[in-house]
Amino acid sequence: MGEFDYIIVGAGSAGCVLAERLSADRSKRVLLLEAGGSDRRFRIRMPIGYGRTFHDPAVNWRYTTEPDPGLGGRAAYWPRGKVVGGSSSINAMVYCRGLPGDYDDWRDAGNPGWGWTDVEPVFRSFERRIRRDGSQHGDGPLWVSDREPEYHPIKRHFYAAARELGLPVVDDLDGSAPEGGIGAYAVNTRKGLRCSAADAFLRPALARSNLVLAIHARVERVAIRGCRAVGVDYVQGGRRRQATARGEVVLCAGAVNTPQLLQLSGIGPGDLLQRLGIPVVHANAAVGGGLQDHLGISYFYRATEPTLNQVLGTWPGRLAAGLRYLLTRSGPLSLGVNQLGGLVRTSPGASRPNTQLYFNPVSYSIEHAGKRPLLKPDPYPGFIIGFNTCRPTSVGRIDIASPEPERPPRITPNYLSTDRDIEDVIASARLIGRIQETEAMRALVADRPVFDPARASDEEILADFRARSGSVFHACGTCRMAPESAGGVVDGELRVHGIRALRVVDASVFPNITSANTHAPTLMVAHKAARLIAAG
Template identity: 60%
Template sequence: METFDFIVVGAGSAGCVLADRLSESGRYSVLVLEAGGHDRRFWIKTPIGYGRTFLDGRVNWKYQAEPDPGADGRPAYWPRGRVVGGSSSINALVYCRGLPQDFDDWRAEGNAGWGWDDVEPVFSRFEGRIDRAGRRTGPGALAVADVRDEVHPLKSHFLASAGEIGLPLTEDFNGPSPEGVGVYAITRRPNGLRCSAADAFLRPALKRAKVRLETGALVTRIAIEQGRARGVDYEHHGEARSAAARCAVILSAGAVNSPQLLQLSGIGPGATLREQGIEVRLDRPAVGGNLQDHLAVTYYYKSREPTLNDELHPWHGKMRAGLRYVASRRGPLSLSVNQCGGFVRSSAASQRPDLQLYFNPLTYIEARTSERPSLNPDPFSGFILSYQPARPTSRGRIDIASADPRQAPRIRPNSLSTQKDLDDVVAGGRLLQALVRTRAMQALIAEPIAPGIEAMDDEAILADFRRRCGTVFHPVGTCRMGSDAGNAVVDGSLRVHGLDGLRVADASVFPAITSGNTNAPTMMVAHKAADLILHDAGAA
């Protein structure tokens, strides 16, 4: 058995950060274990390629949530990165820190050191802002590109329609005034390639002698002795192995796999563990609870003006875009299709932004289901409008379905189970109706593609949302951070309550979901976790 100072489980958005930060002094050795394989794939590096990796089992766990009563009893497809870089290698690249109030809420729940004033400097430290001219203006390793001058001209209609109903504009969702509508920044390098957490953080770490990455390494159990995590057992390409940790084992396997691994190791709801024949080491009902996610519904429209469909549906258009990308690393293949949107208040009575909007200059009607191998644009000019309530209050669970670590856990979203969430759905639908009725949007819409939201009353808005809503792939909260071991899994330093030498650092520790895309705050959590871990290691 080899021994390392730190063992990091998962080379995803958080694990890559930890590998870099924990090893940068040269003092500590780090083993990173990743169940998936390498990320050296064309469709991972190409920004628009997430349409290809969406259903690719070589890089994607392809989870299925159980039928959800709140969503008309429908199951949901949950893609999660099973590859170096994790979900940062297969996501839609949108970079949003979240709103300042999100983190002040974390602090208000008793998590000292996690308010906006605490975390904003952490974001600033690792962001490498790329301005509209392609110049790097920030000190960090993660490339965050301003693509306002590159997105489709259709954006002018969306921005004008927002202005007509009094929604503010923002130049930067990650700046001092993030409320409003605008163009999303994306994690793209100046050379036009995706900038995943692996690109920004893991590859520099792997140049150091004391960092080792093992891919194809499925961790099966945390080894616990006398109240302390001593290491892990794992399978490496079918061979059973073990590794020991001098300082700490850190779970960064994500909101699905981190609670699964805790439960497989005997840390979780006692009844669930006993049912699967697992010895209960710590009876912790909170492990796997507090599951939160964003749900959105999309409305489709035929356009009076050309959209990305016109460029990317015909074979010759695909070829032209491909040649342009190869030659210049620019054009539609260098962007996300999630181009515009924003954080807005559904009504004047809202005390804070409570909706996230999306405006995409592309439709792919025939690719709505998870059975299709890729997303293919429609043969007509089209665009979409979409909204998601930003701060859902419903809570679900993730629990093991078997003692076999290769079997996927049970995912029970429990969506739309509170009255507030139902009210937010209706409020969001009403705001979208107001957008659609503006002069700017009416000048763009040739016709809505059924079901259209225009004539829906409140009951119909809610019924349509239940019937068609889907996850936006932002699961968080299943190893909740908090001071009370009765309802939280880790404390404010991300130490697992009741055990030494074990921490969790990924989206699973979010006490409450942030208002937008979750990749950026996940990397922030990992950076703060490294500060906390290094402080404790130096004091030991």
């Protein structure tokens, strides 16, 4: 492929942003390498199509964790995007920045310039917020659409239940309120189509002659000479290739693949690398450590009035919804199913919002192995109330299992390994029990759920959570931004400690997990990184 000023590994959320931003300087030649293929697929473009891509090996790495004691010895399924746009092409499109305190904690972890007052203008710089009244705020390329008026009518029960419990109800979950609140989730859709990072940032930039995108190009290691990154080795079409970087190599491969690449390149725990026969370039035990993730659960309810089950669960309903979508790009197929929710305290004594709620006007209590059947809901009116705790304190690891790049890394989440996390789970389930028992919600609940969080003991709640909970797919922290002496892999400018001309720009650099979905903060990190890289 020759020589480039910047080589970006991974065309996911962060990589798409960096490719657009760095190629804006026409004097710089940029190479973007993506292990997956094109995102030009109807199931990616149609918002509700993520139910089909959830297990599709053509666009999904389909990782599985090690059996986890916190889940009773179960392994967790981790879908990750293996396609242009990365996980932004297969996610549920919820866009939530988190809370201001999340980023103040980043700053306080030894990273000046990463507090809320520093990063909030960065968010605004790339967002185009489409309000529910049709007005537009901001002119960035990423559409953040408030689709609340189109959300299912049963939302009125959830709002009323929140007010009955004294939970704050807000118009916008944009992170500006440190107290969080209950509201409608904004989604990354544009005129009824998914607005992924590839759509918003990469695709317009591909018209530039100085930007080269190579798909089906799996990077195997970073080439390092004299403690400086000088390029990458990758495989494309069965052939091994090399690309050289005059300037920098930037890893945007995500919280799973970025630490894998660093370790394959000789940057990581010295004992592990030596045991696998990989020459140690820079020993740093923090590479692959710091893993955090949100763990969630759903409670299933029968409803007293029709829900999306009656639309998506019948042939006439699906046909009508399909025709509506094809003709007008509207209706339930143009939305996700995570419609309402928010970030709230489980009790007034909690120091900050500690749980994220979800209210979905559809239910899937029947298990379908290897599938996420968004178009096969329960055959009766139903809905879901679910949660994941906001700021888990359990920390795991991701490490290579072999020097062979094709072999998946070993993912050890270490879920529910602290008393704090267990307490938050029980408190969150208790909150859902209180929501369920409000007068507003009793008008909607036709029968008590199979597992009733309002009547279960603490021990029963925890046992059920261990048995049924799963990842919410927000893995981060495996290449933490912090001083090396404090367990960091990259510094405050995202430069890899001990290696020149090598940066990491993706969710793996989060010093701690944010309170909500990780897509929005990943885009922010990439925009801020582009400024740092351009400044030299």
